[in-house]
Amino acid sequence: MSLIQSWRWYGPNDPVTLQDIKQAGATGVVSALHHLPHGAVWPLEEIQERKRIIEEAGLQWVVVESVPVHEAIKTRSADCEMYLENYRQSLRNLAAAGISTVCYNFMPVLDWTRTNLAYELRNGAKALYFDWADLAVFDLFILKRSGAEQDYAEEVVQQAKERFSSFSQQQLDELSEIIRMGVPMEGFITLEHLTDSIEIYKNIGHAGLRENLAYFLESIMDVCEETGIKMTIHPDDPPYPILGLPRIASNKEDLLYIMERVDRAPNGICFCTGSLGAGSHNNPVEILKAVGHRVYFAHLRNVKKDHLGNFYESDHLTGDVDMYGVMKELVALNEEREQPIPFRPDHGHQMLDDLHKVTNPGYSAIGRLRGLAELRGLEMGIAKSMKGK
Numbered sequence: 001m002s003l004i005q006s007w008r009w010y011g012p013n014d015p016v017t018l019q020d021i022k023q024a025g026a027t028g029v030v031s032a033l034h035h036l037p038h039g040a041v042w043p044l045e046e047i048q049e050r051k052r053i054i055e056e057a058g059l060q061w062v063v064v065e066s067v068p069v070h071e072a073i074k075t076r077s078a079d080c081e082m083y084l085e086n087y088r089q090s091l092r093n094l095a096a097a098g099i100s101t102v103c104y105n106f107m108p109v110l111d112w113t114r115t116n117l118a119y120e121l122r123n124g125a126k127a128l129y130f131d132w133a134d135l136a137v138f139d140l141f142i143l144k145r146s147g148a149e150q151d152y153a154e155e156v157v158q159q160a161k162e163r164f165s166s167f168s169q170q171q172l173d174e175l176s177e178i179i180r181m182g183v184p185m186e187g188f189i190t191l192e193h194l195t196d197s198i199e200i201y202k203n204i205g206h207a208g209l210r211e212n213l214a215y216f217l218e219s220i221m222d223v224c225e226e227t228g229i230k231m232t233i234h235p236d237d238p239p240y241p242i243l244g245l246p247r248i249a250s251n252k253e254d255l256l257y258i259m260e261r262v263d264r265a266p267n268g269i270c271f272c273t274g275s276l277g278a279g280s281h282n283n284p285v286e287i288l289k290a291v292g293h294r295v296y297f298a299h300l301r302n303v304k305k306d307h308l309g310n311f312y313e314s315d316h317l318t319g320d321v322d323m324y325g326v327m328k329e330l331v332a333l334n335e336e337r338e339q340p341i342p343f344r345p346d347h348g349h350q351m352l353d354d355l356h357k358v359t360n361p362g363y364s365a366i367g368r369l370r371g372l373a374e375l376r377g378l379e380m381g382i383a384k385s386m387k388g389k
């Protein structure tokens with residue numbers, strides 16, 4: 001039994017079609033109802049409709065990524081109970097439609113964060129990039145967060161000052177947009193909203209956010225157990241605090257804490273090699289060994305970091321993440337499972353024809369097709385050589 005080779009599809013508005021996905025060789029689709037506002041109940045009919053479209057194309061909807069956790073739950077503020085009930089109802093509806101793996105994250109306000117969506121590689125392809133000095137330009141001079149300077153190395157602050165004086169207004173606006181963007185289909189957060197949220201999370205802190213996650217998990221686990229839904233938390237991306245916001249899913253200790261704190265089988269992990277691998281404190285293979293029994297979904301991609309911790313997304317097999325080691329572990333885990341583990345090539349370079357197309361950052365077709373092909377070959381080689389032993 002092989003892993004389920006999957007592909008993220010943003011839905012009917014995604015410039016990458018289901019036909020493209022089939023040609024790339026994936027069999028599983030990872031999708032979400034991105035048009036629904038965060039916190040709304042996902043109606044059964046809409047879930048069924050999405051499922052029908054995917055199945056009609058000859059594919060299978062294997063993971064929902066994501067059912068977003070509303071900020072009221074993350075901050076445990078007014079209306080939290082209502083949003084929890086909505087969440088449970090969405091899970092019931094997904095289960096009724098036959099979908100059983102759900103991805104989510106517990107990152108405050110912002111989802112994944114990059115500072116450049118078109119970092120040009122030597123071969124002309126474009127990759128996503130995270131640069132501390134660019135983040136500091138945003139933090140110090142655009143957001144103007146109080147006390148921000150203390151959060152950066154002196155060298156980074158210096159670089160940020162130089163860059164700020166050389167950037168044009170257009171460059172600054174672009175940087176600001178890139179940082180405030182999460183999932184492309186789900187819009188931007190405003191500077192004011194971000195500033196207010198940072199203040200709210202300051203009071204919640206690391207311990208408070210952990211409590212809020214535990215509360216969230218405890219309040220949905222019964223429904224998960226009744227319906228067979230498996231939840232998978234996506235690690236923080238990047239895996240350290242940014243903009244003064246607390247982070248609680250950034251390393252092995254965090255993931256173990258989450259699993260042990262709410263020690264129930266549906267409380268699982270989306271193992272994202274690129275997110276974890278962006279932290280020099282993390283060894284993804286070692287983390288997978290520690291948490292593997294609760295990994296129900298994987299994102300496979302690679303990163304290359306420099307001495308300051310800046311990183312770009314490298315080719316899937318080459319970079320700081322030992323992809324061979326990760327795949328070996330995943331294949332072994334998968335052998336033990338009744339249900340195969342889905343993985344998707346997470347992000348890909350914008351390359352070849354895609355350089356001339358409008359694509360969703362990280363989610364163009366050809367770069368992911370390359371990633372999937374490489375990962376699929378790696379999986380096959382490992383699986384065959386393991387059998388031979």
Ligand code: DNO
Pocket residue numbers: 065066103104105111112182183234299346347362
């Ligand atoms: C980025 C993705 C994330 C992920 C969410 C899960 O490419 O990995 O946006 O979907 O964080 O909730």
